Amino acid sequence: MKKKLLSVLLAGAMVASLAACGSTGTDTTNTSDNTNTEAKADDKTEEKTDATTSDATGSLDSIRLVNGKPEIDEQLKTLASKYNEETGNVVEVETIGGDQKASDALKAYYQAGNMPDIFFVESNDIPDWEGKLVDLKDEQWTEDTDSELVVDGATVGFPYSVEATALGYNKDLLDKAGIDPSTLTSPAAWTEAVEKLDSMKDELGITAVFGWCAEPSNLGWSSGTHVFGQYLDAGLAYDDRTYIDLLNDGGKIDEKRMKDFADFIGMMNQYSDPALVIDGNYDSQVAGFAEGKYVFVTQGNWIAPNILSNENYSGFEMGFAPYAFEDGIDTIIGGVPNFWAVYAEGHVDAAKAFLQWCSEDSAQQILVEQAALISPYTDCKYTADAPFAASIAEYIANGKLSYWHTMEKKSGLEDKTSVIFQQYAKGALDADGFTSTIAQVIASYYAN
Numbered sequence: 001m002k003k004k005l006l007s008v009l010l011a012g013a014m015v016a017s018l019a020a021c022g023s024t025g026t027d028t029t030n031t032s033d034n035t036n037t038e039a040k041a042d043d044k045t046e047e048k049t050d051a052t053t054s055d056a057t058g059s060l061d062s063i064r065l066v067n068g069k070p071e072i073d074e075q076l077k078t079l080a081s082k083y084n085e086e087t088g089n090v091v092e093v094e095t096i097g098g099d100q101k102a103s104d105a106l107k108a109y110y111q112a113g114n115m116p117d118i119f120f121v122e123s124n125d126i127p128d129w130e131g132k133l134v135d136l137k138d139e140q141w142t143e144d145t146d147s148e149l150v151v152d153g154a155t156v157g158f159p160y161s162v163e164a165t166a167l168g169y170n171k172d173l174l175d176k177a178g179i180d181p182s183t184l185t186s187p188a189a190w191t192e193a194v195e196k197l198d199s200m201k202d203e204l205g206i207t208a209v210f211g212w213c214a215e216p217s218n219l220g221w222s223s224g225t226h227v228f229g230q231y232l233d234a235g236l237a238y239d240d241r242t243y244i245d246l247l248n249d250g251g252k253i254d255e256k257r258m259k260d261f262a263d264f265i266g267m268m269n270q271y272s273d274p275a276l277v278i279d280g281n282y283d284s285q286v287a288g289f290a291e292g293k294y295v296f297v298t299q300g301n302w303i304a305p306n307i308l309s310n311e312n313y314s315g316f317e318m319g320f321a322p323y324a325f326e327d328g329i330d331t332i333i334g335g336v337p338n339f340w341a342v343y344a345e346g347h348v349d350a351a352k353a354f355l356q357w358c359s360e361d362s363a364q365q366i367l368v369e370q371a372a373l374i375s376p377y378t379d380c381k382y383t384a385d386a387p388f389a390a391s392i393a394e395y396i397a398n399g400k401l402s403y404w405h406t407m408e409k410k411s412g413l414e415d416k417t418s419v420i421f422q423q424y425a426k427g428a429l430d431a432d433g434f435t436s437t438i439a440q441v442i443a444s445y446y447a448n
Contacts, residue, residue, distance in 0.1 A: 157339025224414025
């Protein structure tokens with residue numbers, strides 16, 4: 001996979017505007033290294049394209065896109081409407097996710113013979129779809145980004161958003177407490193700040209210091225992927241693969257680093273909303289933060305649309321603080337964590353045409369300005385005026401971005417580790433128990 005995103009961000013307009021967009025090319029040449037698979041896809045494409053030419057809407061092609069990010073469902077439907085307006089073609093948007101694991105739903109679609117033409121994938125999902133995805137390497141949009149997903153020489157993922165994750169904070173509440181988030185770069189600084197905030201709960205009008213949820217059925221994708229990803233990458237240089245390579249070498253961990261991480265999670269458990277941390281869900285977590293109930297939230301910039309649409313959001317400024325479980329950790333994690341892939345037995349040409357359009361002006365304006373996404377394309381004229389944008393820009397400008405390696409762990413590992421986070425939150429494990437248990441579970445999962 002290419003990992004040149006940081007240089008693109010630093011060199012281009014994204015540092016200033018956090019919104020870099022795509023080309024105006026329209027080349028949708030159909031190529032693939034796998035001749036037999038592509039021929040089969042071409043046959044299917046021809047069949048399905050013919051079947052849609054008489055659609056009542058007058059469209060030339062109708063395709064189905066399965067979105068794994070429920071927070072942008074409305075905006076993607078606006079995108080589809082704009083595409084229909086400009087081209088006459090139809091894109092049906094279907095959204096899964098939130099409290100449902102998108103990859104599991106897609107596997108069920110496949111087993112039922114109900115696959116979409118374009119669907120949401122993460123890099124560690126790719127082995128599950130081997131031989132079923134179209135190689136997009138010759139598409140025009142690939143010339144305008146270094147963030148496409150490339151596996152074994154094949155371009156199998158269209159990047160549509162750069163994302164960053166750390167501990168989101170409510171700057172108004174930190175200002176009232178006299179806490180500068182830039183100082184939160186050590187366990188001692190975090191402990192002092194959290195204890196102060198907790199002592200001021202009534203004065204600040206907050207329910208808890210942290211909005212953190214470790215419920216594995218609803219938010220295992222968050223704890224087992226994003227929060228666990230802090231152990232893998234927090235504080236590292238952008239090209240440092242130390243802990244992901246260790247993990248993928250048979251499921252090994254650095255026990256000291258994991259214990260330090262466990263101590264930090266223990267602090268979060270102690271100062272989180274007890275009604276949220278064990279049995280909560282995504283909607284209540286994000287709504288609580290938007291409404292000023294929590295000073296910090298364990299999510300990423302993808303929650304921006306939910307915050308902006310919350311009628312009780314007061315307009316407070318927000319930013320990101322690092323998971324500083326070791327002295328000197330001062331980075332946030334950023335990159336392109338998920339992609340859109342094209343199903344090889346779907347409407348391939350129509351799907352390619354839509355993705356090309358998504359890299360261009362009309363689509364990028366919607367994705368950046370309405371969906372509040374940060375685009376991975378390099379010549380945008382739009383600015384994302386969204387929560388967290390200024391904070392992310394500052395980290396990028398200062399070279400304080402760690403790469404998003406959590407998507408490279410063995411697929412499904414988050415289903416195992418997320419259960420351990422909940423056991424820890426419930427008090428069934430202490431920090432040492434969390435460290436030893438997660439080490440055993442990871443090693444066993446990789447062994448099998």
